[in-house]
Structures are given as structure tokens and as C-alpha cells.
Amino acid sequence: MEVILIRHAKAESRDPASWPDDDARPLTAEGRAEQRATARTMKKMGIKFDFLVTSPLLRARETAEIVAKAYRWPEAPQVADELGHGYAPGAVVKLLARFPPSAVVALVGHEPDFSHFTAALATKDGKLNIAVKKSGVVGIEFEGPADLGTGTLIYHLKPGQLRRLAER
Numbered sequence: 001m002e003v004i005l006i007r008h009a010k011a012e013s014r015d016p017a018s019w020p021d022d023d024a025r026p027l028t029a030e031g032r033a034e035q036r037a038t039a040r041t042m043k044k045m046g047i048k049f050d051f052l053v054t055s056p057l058l059r060a061r062e063t064a065e066i067v068a069k070a071y072r073w074p075e076a077p078q079v080a081d082e083l084g085h086g087y088a089p090g091a092v093v094k095l096l097a098r099f100p101p102s103a104v105v106a107l108v109g110h111e112p113d114f115s116h117f118t119a120a121l122a123t124k125d126g127k128l129n130i131a132v133k134k135s136g137v138v139g140i141e142f143e144g145p146a147d148l149g150t151g152t153l154i155y156h157l158k159p160g161q162l163r164r165l166a167e168r
Helices: 029-044 057-068 089-096 113-122 159-166
Strands: 002-007 051-054 105-111 137-141 151-159
Touching: 002 029, 002 113, 029 057, 029 159, 051 057, 051 137, 057 105, 089 113, 113 137, 151 159
Parallel strands: 002 105, 051 105
Antiparallel strands: 002 137, 137 151
């Protein structure tokens, strides 16, 4: 299995007056533009996936929709509560177990969850100094099904790196 982690793009600032429910906080115009560029670059680099799954929070769903559009994805991204509130690495591993062991699964979610999840998947002790930036992309490969401590980090792309690659 291969797991691709895509952190949601830049979202509006937390503001209870504008978004009493923080789950409904949307992407900014800048975040949408950056995510479109990121998705185009991912596709240009040959990053492919068989399944696209997102957190239920609006900013993640909007990010997943941008990725789906860039890839001309034939269906709406799947929504998984495991990627939203109450996030736990073990629960996300159980989510991944629903997919074939040979699948490439793209997950769209949040921080600090994705940095912790990357560390949990790629190291035995769960300690890895890594930060997944907004619109950043991480790839982790497994010899079989995804499990904690058994993955190999194959790439960690920051939005600035993706922008520079898009200019080539």
C-alpha cells in the first residue's frame, strides 16, 4: 500500500463571529489557488492514487475537491470521520485496512495530525521531526497493508517546493 497525505490548503482565520462552527471554516482564495497549483504539480510529477478520502471539515473537503478536479476524478471524494475530530493513528490505520493492500490511498486532513501520523507510520517509536505544511504532500510506502511503524517515507513536499516544480 501507499498512503499520500495532503494537508488542507490555507483557510480563513479562526473567527467565531464569522464561523461559529469552526468545522465550517472555508479555504481562502489564496489557499484555493495554491492548492490548484499543488494538485497540478502532483499530477505532473506522476503522483497517482486509487482512492481519495477527506476529513469531514469544510477546509479539507474543499481541498479534496480541488485535487479531484485537477485529476478529473470521476466521483466525489470519500468522507471519513477518522480524519476529523477525535483523530487517532490507530483509527486511521483501520480506515486504510478497508482498502486493498495494493492500493494507493490519498488522505486529506489536518495538522498536527498528519505530522504525528507520518511519524507513527514511518518510525518504530513514532518520533520524527516533520511538519506537514498547508498544501504539503507526504508519501509513505508499505510492503503490504499500512500499519504503524512499518512504512517508508518516500517524499515530503512543501508547498514552496511544489510551486518551484510547477514553474519547470
